[in-house]
Amino acid sequence: MSTAEEPTSLTTADADRTVRGKSEGSPADGGEMGPETGREAIIRAARRAFTLKPYAEVTMRGIAAAAGVSPSLIVKRFGTKEALFNTVLDFRPAAAELFGAPPAELGRHLVLTMVDLRDRLRGDPLLRVVFSLGIEDERTLLRARFREQITDHLTDVLDGPDARLRAELIAGQLLGLGATLSLHRPDGATAGTTAERLADLYAPGIQHLVDGS
């Protein structure tokens, strides 16, 4: 393992696995006997490829090589490249959990849910969109997806004036929380404290934006 940070960042948000359950990814899927199933290896390799490269440069063959499976297995299980992209880079499962609290409690709920999602997914549910800022890609699919599934969703949840502006800033605070938790692992102060303490400190700023006052 080359770095402590990398796994948290790039094995982000295996939300698909959370929703579907691990049982679907059996060794028989990909012929692997290791701790990671073929399905998981494909999802991981695809997420990494789509995050770090322009969409046009991502190939099924490259993902297959990285995952240690055959290209035909990926096509059989996921369909086209675009279908694979849609499967592995979907922010909606994370959004459903993050935004599942009434506005009066949303600030604290967001911080606690972010920490919980990061633990369960062994990665950040949102941060991969920031990596994509480093990529020249005319389609910028990942950013469009984030805006639709996170920012627009959050805008709909908020009452009061400037809902979209406040939603963009709340999205920023969530990205910033993930960024600093990843940057300051494993020996940082944020890594050594409780989710409750993080919420005490970080949630008021978010709640200020939720309230819009």
Added chain:
Amino acid sequence: MSTAEEPTSLTTADADRTVRGKSEGSPADGGEMGPETGREAIIRAARRAFTLKPYAEVTMRGIAAAAGVSPSLIVKRFGTKEALFNTVLDFRPAAAELFGAPPAELGRHLVLTMVDLRDRLRGDPLLRVVFSLGIEDERTLLRARFREQITDHLTDVLDGPDARLRAELIAGQLLGLGATLSLHRPDGATAGTTAERLADLYAPGIQHLVDGS
């Protein structure tokens, strides 16, 4: 230009240029006649390479090719690879501006300075460290640099308990502000508002962490 976001993200923080002034980068430096001087092209190419690749994979030859200059010009002007790294990836000029206000005013000052720095540098002064999370690099120099020059500096500025924890969270809010401004350009609500309005909304959360109450 392939994307609207890319320039803001990766041409980040030409703090070196700000400090030394543009006059040093004349076309004669690199034999270029375009709007970007040889010195600027080298800095831009080096920053991009160090941000997107492991340190060990970055070569002077590759930077020279990307900048359209000869490798010997880079060595002459910047010295070794490590010296070049230290020149182009230095957060201290940004830190000096960001943290140059008394604690009681720091929240608002940080937001206004972030917006101002992004305008002047045509890029974000901090965000490149997040791109580096996607890279497997044993040295993780960029992250160490950020922790020393941003988080530690901020910790020293803060009074009261849990200064390091609060500093990490403030660093997160600054990274998050840059991330959301970059993500939601050019047509987002944050892109269409004033720095003062952004500060009204975003600074209270930062100030809460500065105050530590």
